[in-house]
Amino acid sequence: MPMIPTEATPDERASRFRRLLAMEIDRIVEDLAARRPLLLEVWGRHRDRGPFLDTLFSRWSTVGFAELTSLEPDVASAIDAFYREVANFRLYVSYTQDMPSTLSDRLETTLLRLREVSRPALAALGGLPPGHRPPAPPTLPPLATGPRPLDPNASAALDRVEYEDLGPATGTGEFGPSPAALAETEEERAARISWRAKGKVFDGEGEN
Numbered sequence: 001m002p003m004i005p006t007e008a009t010p011d012e013r014a015s016r017f018r019r020l021l022a023m024e025i026d027r028i029v030e031d032l033a034a035r036r037p038l039l040l041e042v043w044g045r046h047r048d049r050g051p052f053l054d055t056l057f058s059r060w061s062t063v064g065f066a067e068l069t070s071l072e073p074d075v076a077s078a079i080d081a082f083y084r085e086v087a088n089f090r091l092y093v094s095y096t097q098d099m100p101s102t103l104s105d106r107l108e109t110t111l112l113r114l115r116e117v118s119r120p121a122l123a124a125l126g127g128l129p130p131g132h133r134p135p136a137p138p139t140l141p142p143l144a145t146g147p148r149p150l151d152p153n154a155s156a157a158l159d160r161v162e163y164e165d166l167g168p169a170t171g172t173g174e175f176g177p178s179p180a181a182l183a184e185t186e187e188e189r190a191a192r193i194s195w196r197a198k199g200k201v202f203d204g205e206g207e208n
Helices: 010-034 036-046 050-055 073-095 100-124 152-157 186-197
Strands: none
Touching: 010 036, 010 050, 010 073, 010 100, 036 050, 036 100, 050 073, 073 100
C-alpha cells in the first residue's frame, strides 16, 4: 500500500519557494545571454518581439502574499531589484521600434545589469540547488573547412591513384567506347588528361 506523503511544513514550503525563485532568476539571465544572437536576428528580420517576451517571462508578479511573507525584508529587496530590471527591459522590448543595432546595445547593457543584480539575489536566496545546471557538453574538434595542403615530405605515405590515358575513343576493345566517350570533344579530353595526369589523393578527409 503506497504511503501518503506528509504535508510540507511552512519552513519546507518557504525553502522550496526560494529554490524556485533562484532557478527562475538564473534561467532568465542565462537564456537571455544564450539566445542573444537569435533574438537580434529575429528582430532584425521580422520585427517580432515575441521571443524576447517569452525569454523574459517570470512568475514573480503572480506570487501571492503568503509566499512573500516567507521572505525576509532584505531578501525580498534583493529579489525585487532584479525583477525591476527585468520589468524595465520587458517594457522596452514590448513597444520599441529601435533599429537592431540600438536594440543590441540596449540588450548588452541590460545583460550586464542583470548579472550584477542577480548575484546578490541568488546569494540572498541561498544559491542554486545542487545539480541545477547540467554539465557542459564536451568540446568537439572544429569541422574541416576545406582540403588540407599536401606536405611534400609526406607525399610518399599517401595513397596516390594514378590514371592511365586511354586515348580518344576509337571503338576498339571488347565493349567499345561508351556514349559519353563518343561525345567527348578534344577540349574535354585535354582537360581530362591534364586533371588525371596530376593524380588525385584520397586521404579520408578531403581532396587535394
